[in-house]
Amino acid sequence: MKLFTHNMLTSKMIKNVKVGYPLKLNAAEVKVTPSEFRSTYVSRMLPKIDWGVLYEATQSIGHAEAIPSSISDDYEKNEDFLRKAHHALFEIEVINGEMICPETGRKFPIKDGIPNMLVNEDEVN
Amino acid sequence: MSSARRPEHIAPPDIFYNEEEARKYTQNTRIMEIQSEMATRCIELLEIPDEESRLILDIGCGSGLSGECLDDDGHTWVGMDISQSMLSVALEREVEGDLLLADMGEGLPFRAGTFDYAISVSALQWLCNKDKTVHNPIQRLIRFFTSLYAVLNTGGRAVFQFYPADENQKSLIMAQATRAGFNGGVLIDFPESKKKMKLYLVLTVGSTVSHSMPDALSDAPASTVSYAKRQSNHQRNKNDLRNRTAPKFSREWILEKKERRRRQGKNVRSDTKYTARKRADRF
Ligand SMILES: C[S@@+](CC[C@H](N)C(=O)[O-])C[C@H]1O[C@@H](n2cnc3c(N)ncnc32)[C@H](O)[C@@H]1O
Numbered sequence: 001m002k003l004f005t006h007n008m009l010t011s012k013m014i015k016n017v018k019v020g021y022p023l024k025l026n027a028a029e030v031k032v033t034p035s036e037f038r039s040t041y042v043s044r045m046l047p048k049i050d051w052g053v054l055y056e057a058t059q060s061i062g063h064a065e066a067i068p069s070s071i072s073d074d075y076e077k078n079e080d081f082l083r084k085a086h087h088a089l090f091e092i093e094v095i096n097g098e099m100i101c102p103e104t105g106r107k108f109p110i111k112d113g114i115p116n117m118l119v120n121e122d123e124v125n
Numbered sequence: 126m127s128s129a130r131r132p133e134h135i136a137p138p139d140i141f142y143n144e145e146e147a148r149k150y151t152q153n154t155r156i157m158e159i160q161s162e163m164a165t166r167c168i169e170l171l172e173i174p175d176e177e178s179r180l181i182l183d184i185g186c187g188s189g190l191s192g193e194c195l196d197d198d199g200h201t202w203v204g205m206d207i208s209q210s211m212l213s214v215a216l217e218r219e220v221e222g223d224l225l226l227a228d229m230g231e232g233l234p235f236r237a238g239t240f241d242y243a244i245s246v247s248a249l250q251w252l253c254n255k256d257k258t259v260h261n262p263i264q265r266l267i268r269f270f271t272s273l274y275a276v277l278n279t280g281g282r283a284v285f286q287f288y289p290a291d292e293n294q295k296s297l298i299m300a301q302a303t304r305a306g307f308n309g310g311v312l313i314d315f316p317e318s319k320k321k322m323k324l325y326l327v328l329t330v331g332s333t334v335s336h337s338m339p340d341a342l343s344d345a346p347a348s349t350v351s352y353a354k355r356q357s358n359h360q361r362n363k364n365d366l367r368n369r370t371a372p373k374f375s376r377e378w379i380l381e382k383k384e385r386r387r388r389q390g391k392n393v394r395s396d397t398k399y400t401a402r403k404r405a406d407r408f
Contacts, residue, residue: 005203005223008239013232013272021236041178041201048180048239114212117205117227117234121257124231125268 001115003057004089007049009115011101011108015125020101022053023108027061027097031113035090042082045089046075058088066092131290137256142187142208150188151214157190160246163323164191166314167244167284168198170327170339182240182276184229184285185248187211189220195244196221197382203240205229218379230265232272239276242283249287249326253294266298270305279331283307286325295324302328314342 011020051071058066066088072081099108099115106123109116132141149156173179178199183191186204188211195202202222206212212224227234230252252269253262273283289295295311302309309328315321327338 001225002223005225008203008235009225010234010236013234013268020234038178044177045180112213112216114216114224114226117225118207119231121231121260 001094001110001113002090003054003092003094004045004049005115006057006094006099007054007089009099009117011104011106013124014101014104014106014119015123017101017103020103022050022056022102023099024102025057025060025094025097025099027094027110029094029096030061030063031093031095032087032091033093035086037083037086039079039082042086042089043076046071046085049085049089054088058092061092061094061097063088063092131250131288133251133254133290137254138251139207139209142206142211144210144213147188147208147210147214150190150211151218160187160190161194163286164194164244164246166323166342167191167246167286167325168194170284170312170325171242171244171282172339173242179241180239182233182235182243183222184243184245184273185251186215186222186224187246187248189215189218189222189224191244191246192220192222193218193382205233229269230260232268233276235272235276237275238278241278241281243273243277243281244283245285245287247286247288249285249298250289250294253290253297263297263301266301267304270302270307273328274305274307274330277330281330283328284325285328286323289324298326302326306330310338312338312341315344316341317343317345 006023006025009021009023011017011023014020055067055069058064067084068081072078075081075085093113094110095113097110099110100106101108106119135141150160151157171181176199178201181195181200181202183195183202183204186192186202186206187208189204192202192204192215203225204212204215204220204222205225205227206215207226207228209226212226215222215224225234229248252265254260255262277283287298289298299311307328307330309326312325312327314323314325321344
């Protein structure tokens with residue numbers, strides 16, 4: 001699971017969960033896979049990203065140095081910043097670990113890089 | 126509809142798509158070709174306005190065949206599927222997309238406005254099943270469509286190739302999509318041929334302006350210009366596939382494709398000795 005996916009995931013399908021975001025991230029195994037940097041793509045992606053949540057995620061999985069704590073205002077022109085964002089969003093992958101619903105404590109295991117978001121039919125609305 | 130037993134009537138999807146079934150999606154070229162063709166058509170029906178890469182959700186992504194078609198067009202995708210075996214095959218194929226084990230009938234686990242577009246190939250009819258006594262198909266359909274409506278941006282679109290069992294099932298699906306707020310309808314390609322006929326549910330978000338459906342494909346004599354144009358596009362895509370030098374889905378074929386994408390400056394995973402290995406090679 002790449003961190004951009006973690007940035008999008010919620011547990012709001014669970015009954016009585018209001019926001020279900022962000023999911024707390026615990027990683028047992030993390031892998032970095034280099035991928036081609038495309039500045040326009042990263043720029044277009046950033047408005048969708050909750051930067052604070054991305055920053056927290058990098059902290060919680062041992063990549064504290066990956067990105068600055070706040071988003072740069074002129075990021076479209078700041079290649080150094082965009083490269084860091086690209087690295088954090090698309091290159092750092094959680095291979096094994098878990099995510100935890102902030103409201104119910106429900107755990108979602110991550111195995112072989114795939115989060116298991118399945119819940120029981122009686123847990124959903 | 127053929128008289129053969131439908132997979133949806135044999136077992137629930139997470140059971141039906143076991144290792145043996147999943148293996149067909151790397152070894153049976155016929156299945157792979159059909160699935161890729163339908164995925165390509167779904168992407169075409171998204172009618173994405175510019176050449177830019179988009180973030181696309183693939184619902185019931187299976188082994189990642191449809192995802193590879195998205196890669197070909199330079200898009201980034203997230204795939205979800207209820208079958209661990211199908212996702213394992215996707216991992217083996219080293220697909221570019223991020224994968225999730227999730228049941229669309231439980232609602233999509235994403236923040237609002239995450240995706241611009243969604244596709245789904247041969248998966249939607251599974252929601253009409255009552256695989257567990259606690260399952261209520263209407264409830265699962267409405268949960269799914271309501272959450273899909275929320276995770277798509279305004280102006281977004283979702284295209285599903287699907288196999289409804291009958292007219293009732295088709296209307297049931299459409300009714301729930303409408304209830305969730307979508308506009309759209311069902312497009313039928315090759316309606317004149319029982320064998321070639323394919324159904325696509327095309328759903329849009331937010332366009333209250335009467336939205337016109339894309340044209341269907343047909344082998345019957347052309348009636349409009351736009352039909353002829355689409356047909357030739359489709360034909361061209363097919364020819365592209367045929368002109369590839371390496372046999373489709375072989376290791377060489379995947380490597381060639383990755384190379385082409387690298388040249389286009391796209392995100393591509395590095396090749397490993399596992400690229401396109403078959404499951405049978407593993408012990
Ligand atoms: C015929 S396969 C097609 C796979 C892939 N889209 C392709 O074209 O190669 C149907 C897929 O839908 C998945 N599916 C069925 N019900 C589902 C559900 N409720 N949630 C998510 N995926 C589901 C199955 O596990 C299976 O992988």
